[in-house]
Amino acid sequence: MAKSSADDEELRRACQAAIEGSKQKIMISIRVAKRRGIWGKSGKLASYMAKPRVLALCCTSFRIVLNTMLNYWRKIVKLCTTDRTARIQGIKTILLKVKSEGHKKQAFLRVLKYSSGGVIEPAKLYKLKHLSRVEVITNEPSGCTFTMGFDNLSSQSVAPPQWTMRNIDDRNRILFCILNVCKEAFGRLPKVVGIDVVEMALWAKENKPSVITQKNQQAGHGPVSTRVAESDLKVTVEKYLISTAEEDDMEALLGSYVMGIGEAEAFSARLKRELLALEAANVHAMLESEPLVEEVLQGLDAATHCVDDMDEWLGTFNVKLRHIREDIESIETRNNKLEMHSVNNKALIQELDKLLERLCVPSEYATCMSRGKFDEARMTQNIEACEWLTGALRGIEVPNLDSTYGNMRAVKEKRAELEKLKATFVRRASGFLIKYFANLVDSVMSDKNYFSQRGQLKQPDHADLRYKCRIYAHLLQHLKSLDKNCLLPLRKAYCSSLNLLLRREAREFANELRASTKVSISPTTWLEGSPGGNQIGNSTDTSALSDAYIKMLTIFIPLLVDESSFLAHFMCFEVPALVPPGVGANGNKRGSNDDLGIMNMDSNDSKADLQSLNESLQDLLDGIHEDFYAVVDWAYKIDPLRCISMHLITERYLSGQQADAAGFVRVLLGYLASKISLQFNRFVDEACHQIERNEHNVRQMGILPYIPRFATLAIRMEQYAQGQSRDLVDQAYTKLVSIIFVTLEKVAQTDPKTYDIFLLENYAAFLNSLYDVANFVPTLAKFYQQASGAYEEACMRHINMLIHSQFERLFQFARKIKDLMFTVSPEEIQFQLGLSKMEFRKMLKSSLSGFDKSIAAMHKKLQKSLTSQELLPSLWEMCKKAFMDKYVGITQLAARIYPTESIPSVSEIRNLLASL
Numbered sequence: 001m002a003k004s005s006a007d008d009e010e011l012r013r014a015c016q017a018a019i020e021g022s023k024q025k026i027m028i029s030i031r032v033a034k035r036r037g038i039w040g041k042s043g044k045l046a047s048y049m050a051k052p053r054v055l056a057l058c059c060t061s062f063r064i065v066l067n068t069m070l071n072y073w074r075k076i077v078k079l080c081t082t083d084r085t086a087r088i089q090g091i092k093t094i095l096l097k098v099k100s101e102g103h104k105k106q107a108f109l110r111v112l113k114y115s116s117g118g119v120i121e122p123a124k125l126y127k128l129k130h131l132s133r134v135e136v137i138t139n140e141p142s143g144c145t146f147t148m149g150f151d152n153l154s155s156q157s158v159a160p161p162q163w164t165m166r167n168i169d170d171r172n173r174i175l176f177c178i179l180n181v182c183k184e185a186f187g188r189l190p191k192v193v194g195i196d197v198v199e200m201a202l203w204a205k206e207n208k209p210s211v212i213t214q215k216n217q218q219a220g221h222g223p224v225s226t227r228v229a230e231s232d233l234k235v236t237v238e239k240y241l242i243s244t245a246e247e248d249d250m251e252a253l254l255g256s257y258v259m260g261i262g263e264a265e266a267f268s269a270r271l272k273r274e275l276l277a278l279e280a281a282n283v284h285a286m287l288e289s290e291p292l293v294e295e296v297l298q299g300l301d302a303a304t305h306c307v308d309d310m311d312e313w314l315g316t317f318n319v320k321l322r323h324i325r326e327d328i329e330s331i332e333t334r335n336n337k338l339e340m341h342s343v344n345n346k347a348l349i350q351e352l353d354k355l356l357e358r359l360c361v362p363s364e365y366a367t368c369m370s371r372g373k374f375d376e377a378r379m380t381q382n383i384e385a386c387e388w389l390t391g392a393l394r395g396i397e398v399p400n401l402d403s404t405y406g407n408m409r410a411v412k413e414k415r416a417e418l419e420k421l422k423a424t425f426v427r428r429a430s431g432f433l434i435k436y437f438a439n440l441v442d443s444v445m446s447d448k449n450y451f452s453q454r455g456q457l458k459q460p461d462h463a464d465l466r467y468k469c470r471i472y473a474h475l476l477q478h479l480k481s482l483d484k485n486c487l488l489p490l491r492k493a494y495c496s497s498l499n500l501l502l503r504r505e506a507r508e509f510a511n512e513l514r515a516s517t518k519v520s521i522s523p524t525t526w527l528e529g530s531p532g533g534n535q536i537g538n539s540t541d542t543s544a545l546s547d548a549y550i551k552m553l554t555i556f557i558p559l560l561v562d563e564s565s566f567l568a569h570f571m572c573f574e575v576p577a578l579v580p581p582g583v584g585a586n587g588n589k590r591g592s593n594d595d596l597g598i599m600n601m602d603s604n605d606s607k608a609d610l611q612s613l614n615e616s617l618q619d620l621l622d623g624i625h626e627d628f629y630a631v632v633d634w635a636y637k638i639d640p641l642r643c644i645s646m647h648l649i650t651e652r653y654l655s656g657q658q659a660d661a662a663g664f665v666r667v668l669l670g671y672l673a674s675k676i677s678l679q680f681n682r683f684v685d686e687a688c689h690q691i692e693r694n695e696h697n698v699r700q701m702g703i704l705p706y707i708p709r710f711a712t713l714a715i716r717m718e719q720y721a722q723g724q725s726r727d728l729v730d731q732a733y734t735k736l737v738s739i740i741f742v743t744l745e746k747v748a749q750t751d752p753k754t755y756d757i758f759l760l761e762n763y764a765a766f767l768n769s770l771y772d773v774a775n776f777v778p779t780l781a782k783f784y785q786q787a788s789g790a791y792e793e794a795c796m797r798h799i800n801m802l803i804h805s806q807f808e809r810l811f812q813f814a815r816k817i818k819d820l821m822f823t824v825s826p827e828e829i830q831f832q833l834g835l836s837k838m839e840f841r842k843m844l845k846s847s848l849s850g851f852d853k854s855i856a857a858m859h860k861k862l863q864k865s866l867t868s869q870e871l872l873p874s875l876w877e878m879c880k881k882a883f884m885d886k887y888v889g890i891t892q893l894a895a896r897i898y899p900t901e902s903i904p905s906v907s908e909i910r911n912l913l914a915s916l
Helices: 009-018 063-079 084-102 168-186 197-206 230-240 244-258 264-288 290-359 363-371 376-395 409-445 463-470 473-482 484-516 543-570 604-621 625-638 642-659 663-696 706-721 726-748 752-769 778-806 808-820 837-848 851-865 869-897 906-915
Strands: 025-036 051-059 107-114 120-127 131-136 145-150 161-164 191-193 211-216 223-228
Touching (some): 009 051, 009 120, 107 168, 120 145, 363 376, 376 409, 409 463, 484 543, 543 625, 604 663, 625 663, 642 663, 663 706, 663 726, 706 726, 726 752, 752 869, 778 808, 778 851, 869 906
Antiparallel strands (some): 025 051, 025 161, 107 120, 131 145
């Protein structure tokens, strides 16, 4: 703990120097932090920054008063040599001063602050006699903050400052000193809130740190530091602040000696008489007690002689007893050694008998393991021999056999014999199992009826194969316990043999599946060809392709799952149940632990087994994905759009594999999904190339053929998607529609005269053909909105061109007025050159005199420009509305610029347009 600032002598000297000349003595000084608080909200500290301050407890009626009294006493002694009258008068004056100084006992609490130069200087002074309240902030976390209330403050509404100490001990020390001073000096205690006075007393009793005081050496060598206990502080306070009764007693004592103080010789004689009387009393008491002391000394001498005699007798008896005790201990030691030898010999004989039993090798087990056969009838004997060998090897190891036996030659020789027997058995069993797995698979593959044949699909059945393998499951477990390394070639042999069988089953099944499925080939050029072609409308039903793909997955995915789980258990992999991976397939042929979806293990042995299992699964299912790819490629060649339904089927199987126990099967499905997506993207890219070919045609008129064909393609894709596989289909929509819009713009730019007509007709065809599909396909709805906006823009450009070409002078006159209004006020425009009222009348007459003929010509021109006449009614309505909007602007402009001129009203023009 850091040293308390209350024990800091440098701080006390600095504070004493700061109040020098005030006749006050520093009792205790301590560093604090000052904050402003709120009455009644003691737990709420102010937001102001804490200021460093020093609290110092001072008093005037302590050593200063006593030193004054001593100085006055010295003056009284000096007056004894003067004449009597002057001496009496001086003594009276001095006693009056002593009395007046004694009544000036006061205690203060000073607040000192640090100046800008770091020097301590006085800030505030509080009189402790006005201290009425001490409150410790209970809600403050540290408990080191308190406030003090004084009853002489001019404004009680101002919140008193809050003082925060460095720790609880500093807080208790300053409060303890303040309460002691109040009690001894004023006979009362202030109101204490937030802490019990009894707790303060207990703290003072438990914590007695030493306090540094100073006294002057008589020899004049300066101040010498002495240490007194904290319990002496109360006495110190009493010395500092004497009570009124003590002061009265001192005055009475001084007064009693005043009458005889002038007779120094009489006073000295009196003191000598009293000293002699005291010494005589002491000598008399000593003389009276001498006979009693002599009697006590005589009794002590007699007792000493008796004790010496008793000590001699006890020494004699002790020697005799020691000899007897040594004889008894010698006899007991010999008896204990004889008993220990007997017990040890019996135990040694028993241990040797047990060791001999362990080291003995039964002849039937030795024969079975070195020359026995591994047929099914003898498997029970082989398992028993393995169990005995495992127990025998474990029994002579250090945990089960005492380490001292391990160094015996017989144990070493027997261990070498057992190791040799284990190696022989493991070698023979491994060779047998490797040949057994190969022969078992060869026998199955030699039977042609086992596989699918022409006109007959056969589902693979491995039940008999697994039954024959389970015969040797216990043998594999014992081989693993004997030698883990022997399992690696066994696992490779099993996986390679079974992989040949699985690949042939998948190949034969896929070939027969393709041969038995009869489907006509769909057109691959979906978005090109002559406009009158009907190859899309007469599309054939290719649902048999999806059915064939489903049949392939339904037959082989469960088979692969079962084979993967059987491999993990049959080949003794120490891993828990396999779980689906956290990430999808990444396209790599050989995956990591995460690729296979196997739970990661913490122990090193489990991690090694996990890696070995991954490698075995890869060997077991290596290359089987190629037969699945062949089915996907076959379906793609017949109907590329069937990739959508196959992708949907694959995703369903992927979601259904969440609870399966073979992670590599999930990887296989991920590979299939990637393959299908790749093929479908290939189809989409070819369709995009077909669309881009239209860009190179010399001249395009009317609606491009791939616009309605795309709608048919979208309807077919939605039928295959069935509301799912949205990512795959939406990406295709995005790519196709984007290239359609880009190609439209490029083709339209080849002829600027028909640019708007070409765009609005094709966008209208796009909107009409995709209206139904866009209502329930969000991606197409987004492009539908984009095409709708482009259609409206093209329509407005073409309509504006027609209106301006027919009423060019009218709208040019209005444009001139609008341009001039930026620089000229509306009242002055009619006086500008070319914009006079006369010019305005001429313009109206030339523009509106044959209005019906102009409108008819505009209608005819619009009708002539369109190749799709079904768009004419809507476009003509848009044209009339656009003309009326422009004419309303002209009438408003004329009313503002030419208020006196008459112009056909808006209603007249609207009625005239309606009648045409």
